[in-house]
Amino acid sequence: MTEASPRVYLDHAATTPMLPEAVEAMTAHLGRVGNPSSLHASGRDARRVVEESRERIAHAMGCRPGEVVFTSGGTEADNLAVKGVHWARTTADADRTRILSTSIEHHAVLDPLHWLSERGASVELLPVDDAGRLDLVALEDRIEVDPASVSLLSVMWANNEVGTLQPVEAVVALARRHGIPVHTDAVQAVGATAVDFAASGVDALTMTGHKVGGPFGVGALLARRELQLTPLVHGGGQERDVRSGTIDAPAIAGFAAAVEISVKEREHRASHLAELRDDLVRRVLAEVPDVQLSGEGASLLPGHAHLRFPVVKGIRC
Numbered sequence: 001m002t003e004a005s006p007r008v009y010l011d012h013a014a015t016t017p018m019l020p021e022a023v024e025a026m027t028a029h030l031g032r033v034g035n036p037s038s039l040h041a042s043g044r045d046a047r048r049v050v051e052e053s054r055e056r057i058a059h060a061m062g063c064r065p066g067e068v069v070f071t072s073g074g075t076e077a078d079n080l081a082v083k084g085v086h087w088a089r090t091t092a093d094a095d096r097t098r099i100l101s102t103s104i105e106h107h108a109v110l111d112p113l114h115w116l117s118e119r120g121a122s123v124e125l126l127p128v129d130d131a132g133r134l135d136l137v138a139l140e141d142r143i144e145v146d147p148a149s150v151s152l153l154s155v156m157w158a159n160n161e162v163g164t165l166q167p168v169e170a171v172v173a174l175a176r177r178h179g180i181p182v183h184t185d186a187v188q189a190v191g192a193t194a195v196d197f198a199a200s201g202v203d204a205l206t207m208t209g210h211k212v213g214g215p216f217g218v219g220a221l222l223a224r225r226e227l228q229l230t231p232l233v234h235g236g237g238q239e240r241d242v243r244s245g246t247i248d249a250p251a252i253a254g255f256a257a258a259v260e261i262s263v264k265e266r267e268h269r270a271s272h273l274a275e276l277r278d279d280l281v282r283r284v285l286a287e288v289p290d291v292q293l294s295g296e297g298a299s300l301l302p303g304h305a306h307l308r309f310p311v312v313k314g315i316r317c
């Protein structure tokens with residue numbers, strides 16, 4: 001790249017530029033003092049910002065405000081879902097030792113699963129087909145082996161690398177037969193495809209600010225009120241005692257603005273993005289020899305293009 005050439009940022013799967021509305025919402029609160037847990041006027045003002053943001057996120061995501069648990073981002077929300085549900089379910093019944101997930105999860109799910117497997121959990125990572133779709137027959141087989149021993153099923157809504165949408169509805173239908181809770185990592189899906197928490201039937205859903213035009217360091221686990229979650233972080237009892245720690249009101253205000261806008265503008269943005277992505281893929285395939293396109297035949301997120309260049313080593317992001 002020469003000095004004069006403008007930089008074009010395409011890596012929105014890694015992080016997105018902050019939307020001006022999110023910057024505005026966040027900065028409006030950065031200069032104000034008040035801990036949302038304090039009972040005096042400054043604390044109550046900060047609390048109002050948090051609760052209004054919670055309502056806005058709930059409205060955009062099809063859940064109840066009380067189901068939004070703010071976290072420091074997607075990694076923490078995934079850890080809370082995987083460890084928190086598994087611990088709560090094994091505490092209630094020690095025979096629930098198995099966790100079913102997929103081989104294509106983000107490391108924010110895979111690594112806690114691995115960590116749990118070193119501490120007694122039996123983790124089974126189910127395969128995907130050539131387009132990156134979960135093998136539902138394999139999933140059903142593994143559930144049916146011994147449904148009562150499964151503590152949790154965790155299947156991402158959409159893959160971060162290829163962009164493949166997973167059959168979340170079918171996963172929920174299989175899990176429901178046996179009362180197994182389902183967690184989905186929807187970090188890449190929110191704002192890119194239709195995601196409605198209540199309609200999906202999942203019990204827990206991970207989302208994060210910086211993938212939807214919001215700030216870094218803030219996200220949420222949407223968790224049904226009935227879902228038992230053992231906290232990972234203990235302290236002041238914030239976030240219904242599931243996630244202690246002083247609540248970051250400015251970041252949450254920016255997060256809520258970004259979620260609201262990205263969900264509202266999703267359809268319009270998605271069709272534009274898909275056109276640009278298809279054009280890019282067409283041109284690369286036409287001009288670069290031996291390129292392989294992933295995800296063919298599957299439903300993909302609109303902004304994802306996964307191309308393999310046989311002589312180039314990949315990087316993990």
Ligand SMILES: Cc1ncc(COP(=O)(O)O)c(C=O)c1O
Binds near residue numbers: 188
């Ligand atoms: C699918 C998926 N899950 C989880 C994460 C982690 O989210 P965060 O960066 O907010 O911790 C990412 C980020 O790359 C992701 O793509």
